[in-house]
Amino acid sequence: MKAMIDLVARHKSGQACGIYSVCSAHPLVIEATCAHARDADLDVVLIEATCNQVNQDGGYTGMTPDMFRDFVHDIARKVGLPVERVLLGGDHLGPNPWTGLSAEEAMAKAGVLIEQYVAAGFRKIHADCSMSCADDPTPLPEDTIARRAARLIKIAEATQARVGGEPCVYVIGTEVPVPGGAAEDLPELEVTTPEAALATIEAHRVIFAADGLSDAWARVIGVVVQPGVEFDHHKVIDYQPAKAVELSAALDAQSHIVFEAHSTDYQTPKALKTLVEDHFAILKVGPGVTFALREALWALDAIEREWIGADRASGFRQVAIERMKADPRNWSKYYHATGADLDFDLQYSLSDRIRYYWPDAEIAAAQAAMFANLTDNPPPMALVSQYLPGANAALRNSDLAATPARLVIAHIGATLETYRAACNPELESARA
Template sequence: MQVLLDLIARHKRGDATGVTSVCSAHPIVIEASLRHALRKQQALVLFEATCNQVNQDGGYTGMTPMDFVAFVHGIAERVDFPRDRIALGGDHLGPNPWTSLDAATAMDKAEVMVAAYVAAGFRKIHLDCSMACAGDPEPLPEAEIVRRAVRLCSAAEAAYAASSGEAPVYVIGTEVPVPGGATESIEGLALTTPEAALATIEAHRVAFIEAGLEPAWQRVIASVVQPGVEFDHHAVIDYDPAKAVALSQAIEAVPGMVFEAHSTDYQTRDALAALVRDHFAILKVGPGLTFALREALWALDAIESEWIEAPHRAGLRDVVIERMLAQPGHWQRYYHSQGHALAVDMHYSLSDRMRYYWPDPAIETARLQLFDNLRRNPPPISLISQFLPHALHALRSGSATRDPLSLAMAHISAELDDYHHACHPHDQH
């Protein structure tokens, strides 16, 4: 994808620009991102779907790659955002959804998935075969990780040859822990060493060329590393540039490549800008945006409690927790607290396991009723100020309305502002 190749080329020439990768399948987050980009006059918006969210079996969203493309483009059409300014990526594409199967079977399914992503129009492909399948040694040897990544790249290139459009670009490497945030305490987080980062890149380069994939290697734009940023349920490790100097410098001599940073959710504005400056130029954000969505919906629920008479309230918070308790599969393995501490985790954990529950029909019905209540009876700015101060600022500056959807998107946009500031340091919009 030429626009990403050009962006990386500018960064390599010394222009400290980057790109935000929005990793979410929630329609309000997607719409907020598009409207934010329109206001900021961004030339590109990058959305990524993970292998667990979207795959040929439907993933936990129920969407195939083709479905996800139609989903994003449908929202773009509704908000009058040009399709040619949208880039789509696949994150952690590999056997991860099928690790309970043997490696041969899981890799067969991963090949089908990667090909489906490319055929659907995804053009940023993260090849990640770092996870062990049934019967594999743990951890999986790097040589085997590379061999499997090459296999998936071959499948992606074949799918591209059979389709139209621009050639895909690739991202290699992975980070520990898995995306979505750490599930345990994050004490003692270790940065990727410069030696390990360069060894991973070199191993992939040699294997790509030996497999006849040199043209694809010229389109590898980034490698995923751990620059010292992470979050768990209630804590964040902030980026410390002084600790990452050697790692940052290591990529400078590698042609055409930057680092991709995962788990940048909840970093400060200054930390995000420092990451981009230090060549971690692709910033992935996912739970941080759905966490902001949850904050906005909880605030609107609180406004409803103050403003709407009890018999007519939607009670969204209560409905969500009821459904989470009735269907604990998405959080039970991650939250190990009990009693009140568990309730705090379910509501407020930074890993935001709640994001898996928004499509639930009962929850969506309650959300729609909440929005209808506040549309029929718009709240005063005093209540908006109390519970949604970022949205009030947007309302009074003219970039939001009193409509509850607009208020929720304004709150999400405040988070996106920090990423825009980091990736577009010269932009005064």
């Protein structure tokens, strides 16, 4: 992961540069990510899978690490992005999917998880052992978290030595609340204290040294902290730089470590840029891009009903809502409203639990029917512009026909563009 090490070195030398990481397994999101990287002429694009999305048991996507790698690489090739420019990462890799087991059983499964990720070519590894297992105290002591992380990184190092390729880079630490957005309404967040961030780093450094992982420690490039950004179902807590001044300065003495900020979804372009300037140089986005996907799909549903007619339309949006209600397992622990309020959350919650349902066979069939209807009967530009003005303008500017897939990809691309601009000030200066 020379590209990541070089990026961190440039940031530590005073450049306000960063990188964004897209966490999604939806094919249109991945295509949008690769197409945007191609069009923006980015040196590299970082795509990550989480331990719940992709693991040795298939995760909720049904994909193992090698399947996810092939899935991403196939899409990159399709859009003309060299696979060498695609960096693969694993997020929150640890015992999280198996916390109902004893710590030893869960860590054994986490070891297999790490081995499969590294063997498949993932080289940015977030080792996260912060969660309590069935026989653990809550919360876990920092020392226990660090020891478990070191155990997993030993496996990663041994696997990389066996399979070859670039050495791994590592991220340590975690954030609260859990990934994917808060389940309940959020009060004002407490920013991680400098003392807590440095204690996490020191605990891991000492244990890595004791476990013979000094070489790996030199490739620990990031620590996850809470800069004061988060979202729940209905609101976003925006970054407030004044509250993170001391945290921002905490890594001045750390020669090879920057902050990794999770849950940056829905932050403003100004906030994203300021986060990077304040040394949160790795920005994670997941629900933010799948929310944009849902926006575009809902817009296409509206265009189809207005252009094709309700009697011949696919009913895509209604099918999706009905399927979510018929199978509530992916949202019932998170959404507690009823009636119209529940319908609103199912569609518009910022935590975007609908993203778990796109692979559903009935929803996928309805989407295919909607795309076919709009391909066989292209709507007029005025109607497309009514519902997707930005995407329509982007496609016209590129002399591309406004097909359903291209409209979705262009709409997602607008979200990705805010991250690119925040992370690449040198490109902004060159274009000015």
